[in-house]
Amino acid sequence: MANFRLNADKAEKTAPVDDDIYMIEDSAAAYGVKYVKQKNIIGVGSIKDHPSSSLTGHLLCNGETIGDVASGADNESADYETLFEIIKSKTEYGNTGSEVWANGDTVKLPDYRYEYGSFSMSGDQSTNLSAGNHIEFDTIISGNMSLSTGSGQANGLVSVNPYKIYKINLSTRCTYSSSNGESQFYMYDETGTTVYVSVGRTRSIPITDSNNMDIISSNCGYIDDLTVVSNISAYIGSSTNIATIQNDATILTIETPFLTKENTFIKY
Secondary structure, three states, X not given: OOOOOOOOOOOOOOOOOOOOEEEEEOOOOOOOEEEEEHHHHOOOOOEEEEOOOOOOOEEEOEOOEEEOOOOOOOEEOHHHHHHHHHHXXXXXXXXXXXXXXXXXXXXXXXXOOOOEEEEEOOOOEOOOOOOOOEOOOOEEEEEOOOEOOOOHHHOOOEEEOOOOOEEEEEEEOEEEOOOXXXXXXXXXXXXXXXXXXXXXXXXXXXXXOOOOEOOOEEEEEEEOOOOOOEEEEEEEEEEEOEEEEXXXXXXXEEEOOOOOOOEEEEEO
């Protein structure tokens, strides 16, 4: 057994590295203690949050792939084999369990990136107002999510990632060509062609004024069953005599509510 002495510097080390050594009590050891390295205390596959953009011995949980050298993975190293075997059965990461390291297969890391976005329209929407179209959001108010922009229905598609939970809040206000009007809005998966009736659904009818304008309608819900990268939109589910969708009160907000804003890492 190696000889150790207490260093006079008793300052706390706040960022341990893999080869740091700890003394532990062990009644079966010749001297009653043994030592263990930091890298063996934190098991492979362990998850931790950290404010840094990188962490020794860890990979960022960003949904990228891992594999052996020349596997074509986003992250290639022979050091990743143990982690590969641990997470290949994680279907919630997008893996199947049938991946084989020796065959050069790759597996996906979990995606724990915090995502959020708030979107609006630069002007009132006065076309493409029938059922089956969507709200043409073209402005990112804030956030780190992407929004398609272009012309007409090319606007308003928000890109979201698979195997994550998204909280949706949709607020709308419309004017109508008559007092006999109605609108309903849902969230729609443009990629998987799924209408989320219970998510972000708003329904309103006009109040009596010169513009036949309705009150601001707002609702929220969650999407949690996406299995591929998808574009989602605020889908017009029902439309009766809509004249405009008002930009001053029509806002879409999306976030991943259960993920930390710090970086999340996995041990390899």
